[in-house]
Amino acid sequence: MLSRIVTRGLAGLAVVAGVVTLTFLLLHLAPGDPARLLAGPEATAAQLAAVRTGLGLDRPLPAQFVSWASRAIRGDWGLSLATGRPVRGMLAEAWPWTALLVSLSLGLSYLLGIGVALLQTRAGRRLDTALSAISVALVAVPGYWLAVVLIWIFTYQLRLLPAFGAAGLDADFLGPGARVADRLRHLALPLATLTLIGMGGAARFVRGALFDIRGAAFLAAARARGLTEHRIRTVHLLRHALGPVLTLLGLSLPALFSGAVFVEGIFAWPGVGRILLDGVAARDYPVVMAAATVSALLVVAGNALADLLRAWTDPRVRDA
Amino acid sequence: MPDARRPPDLRHRIGLALLLGLGLLALLAPVVSGYDPAAQPDVVATRFTPPLAHDGLGGFHLLGTDRFGRDVWSRLWYGARVSLTTGFLATLLSLVLGLSTGLIAAVWRGPLGVLLLALTDFALAIPRVVLLLLLAAFWTPSGTLVVLVLGLTGWMGIARLVYGEATALMARPFVTAAEALGGSRRRIALAHVLPNSWTPVIVAAALGVGNAIALEAGLSFLGLGVQPPAASWGNMIASGRDTLVNAPWVALAPGIALVLVVAACTLVGDALRDRQDPTSATPGTAVTEPLSR
Numbered sequence: 001m002l003s004r005i006v007t008r009g010l011a012g013l014a015v016v017a018g019v020v021t022l023t024f025l026l027l028h029l030a031p032g033d034p035a036r037l038l039a040g041p042e043a044t045a046a047q048l049a050a051v052r053t054g055l056g057l058d059r060p061l062p063a064q065f066v067s068w069a070s071r072a073i074r075g076d077w078g079l080s081l082a083t084g085r086p087v088r089g090m091l092a093e094a095w096p097w098t099a100l101l102v103s104l105s106l107g108l109s110y111l112l113g114i115g116v117a118l119l120q121t122r123a124g125r126r127l128d129t130a131l132s133a134i135s136v137a138l139v140a141v142p143g144y145w146l147a148v149v150l151i152w153i154f155t156y157q158l159r160l161l162p163a164f165g166a167a168g169l170d171a172d173f174l175g176p177g178a179r180v181a182d183r184l185r186h187l188a189l190p191l192a193t194l195t196l197i198g199m200g201g202a203a204r205f206v207r208g209a210l211f212d213i214r215g216a217a218f219l220a221a222a223r224a225r226g227l228t229e230h231r232i233r234t235v236h237l238l239r240h241a242l243g244p245v246l247t248l249l250g251l252s253l254p255a256l257f258s259g260a261v262f263v264e265g266i267f268a269w270p271g272v273g274r275i276l277l278d279g280v281a282a283r284d285y286p287v288v289m290a291a292a293t294v295s296a297l298l299v300v301a302g303n304a305l306a307d308l309l310r311a312w313t314d315p316r317v318r319d320a
Numbered sequence: 321m322p323d324a325r326r327p328p329d330l331r332h333r334i335g336l337a338l339l340l341g342l343g344l345l346a347l348l349a350p351v352v353s354g355y356d357p358a359a360q361p362d363v364v365a366t367r368f369t370p371p372l373a374h375d376g377l378g379g380f381h382l383l384g385t386d387r388f389g390r391d392v393w394s395r396l397w398y399g400a401r402v403s404l405t406t407g408f409l410a411t412l413l414s415l416v417l418g419l420s421t422g423l424i425a426a427v428w429r430g431p432l433g434v435l436l437l438a439l440t441d442f443a444l445a446i447p448r449v450v451l452l453l454l455l456a457a458f459w460t461p462s463g464t465l466v467v468l469v470l471g472l473t474g475w476m477g478i479a480r481l482v483y484g485e486a487t488a489l490m491a492r493p494f495v496t497a498a499e500a501l502g503g504s505r506r507r508i509a510l511a512h513v514l515p516n517s518w519t520p521v522i523v524a525a526a527l528g529v530g531n532a533i534a535l536e537a538g539l540s541f542l543g544l545g546v547q548p549p550a551a552s553w554g555n556m557i558a559s560g561r562d563t564l565v566n567a568p569w570v571a572l573a574p575g576i577a578l579v580l581v582v583a584a585c586t587l588v589g590d591a592l593r594d595r596q597d598p599t600s601a602t603p604g605t606a607v608t609e610p611l612s613r
Binding site: 139 | 458
């Protein structure tokens with residue numbers, strides 16, 4: 001198990017290093033001059049050169065990369081070109097929000113997806129088909145559109161839930177109970193968007209995994225031993241389908257994070273995704289570099305976690 | 321070959337009918353639209369006409385008009401052209417890349433194969449949206465760029481599938497026979513392995529098309545894809561989002577069209593996969609279909 005953790009860790013680091021290098025190359029090979037952007041359209045050649053030297057842009061690309069990487073490893077992520085704030089501080093504030101949103105929606109969508117799939121194993125043909133159709137529709141819905149629709153219904157029509165930010169403007173003046181309620185109300189729509197989308201895919205996959213083993217001999221044996229259908233379904237059937245589900249859980253993380261970027265942008269959720277979007281819009285190079293690195297780290301860590309979880313729950317994988 | 325004794329797969333039919341219908345409407349956009357998708361005759365008189373109503377100039381609008389008085393129904397089908405073309409071309413590119421990567425890795429093996437597989441796993445672990453954003457935001461947005469970007473970030477699932485399929489085929493007697501007869505690797509790859517590994521690829525492609533269409537709309541939604549005034553489903557949703565309060569139909573119509581297309585691709589993919597392996601009920605999700613966009 002230990003060697004497995006070490007191998008996974010090294011592979012994960014390699015992926016992060018690759019993403020960082022790729023991001024750096026893409027940013028620096030792209031057309032457009034950050035110095036020109038920073039100095040403004042009326043800057044003289046001398047001013048441009050000064051800005052370039054200040055940012056280190058006049059040095060060769062590999063040297064720039066090495067100096068960025070060595071500073072990044074030591075925890076110095078530079079200053080945001082747009083706001084002048086330390087990038088590290090911005091991300092330190094942002095990543096827990098993204099982690100909260102992504103992990104909650106991942107957990108909820110799988111719980112609900114597994115529930116729907118279990119219901120489908122004992123439902124009649126009609127209900128099964130109807131639930132499958134709903135799953136397909138949920139898989140097909142783009143997150144940003146679902147977000148827009150939910151805002152239309154719950155914010156504009158019903159005036160029930162806020163559609164902007166993670167806390168109300170008056171949050172600092174609320175009592176502790178009211179503050180929690182305010183947080184939850186702000187969490188509701190982003191979380192519902194991501195959960196609904198993830199749920200369709202999870203339900204489809206778990207239903208498939210459950211139906212695949214429905215005729216398996218060990219289920220017949222369990223029935224012969226006189227176990228209740230309920231016990232068979234929840235203990236034997238579900239346990240068996242857990243392996244592929246955990247693998248999928250890891251694989252779906254990059255996609256979930258992608259969805260979170262759109263959703264954070266729409267709901268102004270103060271996470272890494274929104275920082276990335278803002279940074280991209282403002283051509284804020286240090287911010288984009290850092291946000292890409294952090295998102296790669298989150299995804300790789302999640303993937304490794306799913307892998308280890310899988311090994312932990314399935315002895316066949318653990319000992320392989 | 322479809323089995324004549326098996327009852328026709330309803331999902332396949334519904335999915336294909338949806339795709340054909342929407343494709344036909346997109347193809348016939350100039351005929352079915354009735355309005356110029358970018359026309360803004362008299363903005364004040366025609367804007368925010370609700371669906372199934374006449375505007376101030378007496379023109380009838382099936383799906384209403386947006387804030388510039390442009391006909392949503394017409395824009396929908398001109399936008400469909402962009403969305404469908406981009407989706408199909410991007411998937412085609414992914415298909416070519418994924419097929420060659422998987423095939424080469426399986427047939428040539430050795431260090432090259434290991435390298436290609438490592439590259440695939442690496443690309444699979446990158447958050448796709450980060451790459452899309454970087455490419456779309458820092459390079460000048462254009463239709464070609466979107467196709468390239470979507471194609472270049474969507475081939476890994478197909479490569480994995482082809483690799484798995486081709487590796488299994490490499491151990492089969494007919495490949496061994498071809499090797500024994502002195503067939504070159506290129507010949508084995510193209511004449512023996514490729515024709516036998518098509519089916520999972522087609523399934524992945526069917527799912528991939530829906531995915532690419534949704535992502536293209538996502539980029540346009542962020543203003544990084546198709547640029548206004550040209551219509552695309554993504555930028556229609558984005559502009560409709562600003563007028564949700566007084567004209568929700570502007571954002572709802574293209575979204576529903578988008579859901580229909582992606583669902584149709586999913587249904588077709590499911591049906592094809594079942595035909596290929598009727599014993600398994602697992603949908604073709606694992607590698608190719610993201611759980612969220």
